[in-house]
Amino acid sequence: MSEVNDKLVELRKEVVKGAQTIYSKGLVENGEGNVSVRINKNEILITPSSNRYEDLVSEAIVHLDLDGNPINSKSIPSTETKMHLAVYKSRPKVKCVIHNHSSYVTMLSVLRKNIPVIMEQQIIFLGGEIKCSEITEAHTEAMGPSALNALELNNAAILANHGAIICGKSVEHAVRFAIILEKLAKVYWGALQVGDPLTIPEENIKEHEKMFNRLFACYPRKMRKE
Ligand SMILES: [Zn+2]
16 A cells, blocks of 8 residues: 555656646746646546646645546646546556647647658657647547547647647656657747758658657557558
């Protein structure tokens, strides 16, 4: 029992650290975005609604089952919890989900633009071309399937007229991917101002895809193409 409690205490701290890192990197403002972590097959922890990142404490992190029912938690979970739960349900390997409204990703989301494969690190860490989802209403049940469709096998997607969703095998991975995604969106946006960005040729992609699959991918094996 105490082992379970120790794990919970540790994971709560990880959520706080992840949330405060994306805040310190400027990927979220107070009151927006959310970070969650998987505890086991049926339970997660998620940042509370109306989160003030600099004041966030472990005790405020909300414990839920995968149907969204609170477990010994008084705080109200993030309004975008349904989308997190949808990702955990259909992707058993995902350990952390981050949602944010970082500026450059959100600019592309308003244009509903995918990010083609323009940087090698994008393939290794995020999986390849970053897709933009179909438009849905924020905070609704529809956001989950729409986010999952855009994610495909990747670790990140753009949410139409909204922001980003990122997932990973650990909080550390997901935080890193959120930072990489915003940088990538910034590079793409900047390149678009000057001309037509060129993509990485197909023959240079294979090896990077292998690295992605070996180190960072967290989609179910059955989803794999080929
Ligand atoms: Zn949002």
